[in-house]
Amino acid sequence: MSLSKPDQPYTVTPEGLRLAVRLTPRGGRDGIGGVVLDADGRSLLQVRVSAPPVEGAANAALIALLAKALGVPKSALALVSGETARVKILRVSGDGAALAARLDALLSPR
Structure with missing residues (x-):
């Protein structure tokens, strides 16, 4: 089962x-x-x-x-697809609901 907004x-x-x-x-800054x-x-x-x-x-x-x-170790992230493309799919291992909440907080207007 997967959930997304x-x-x-x-x-x-x-x-x-x-x-x-x-x-x-090469976006200037991270x-x-x-x-x-x-x-x-x-x-x-x-x-x-x-x-x-490169x-x-x-x-x-x-x-x-x-x-x-996201406050996770680098080993918790894996590139699923798009290694040489601009659009990439990543898997982030951990508690999905907690990770979603952290990402929502990062994206919310301050």
């Missing part, structure tokens, strides 16, 4: 979260920009990293940034 870039799964990300490498829609209307978490898209550097920076933001 239609306007959120994640789905809660029994293992944790399945997270859809649009990554911008940061989470919010939620954007792709051409098909799917919600994506917009993330920028300063690392270049030899997995941008993917490693993405995992490090999300791990820190």
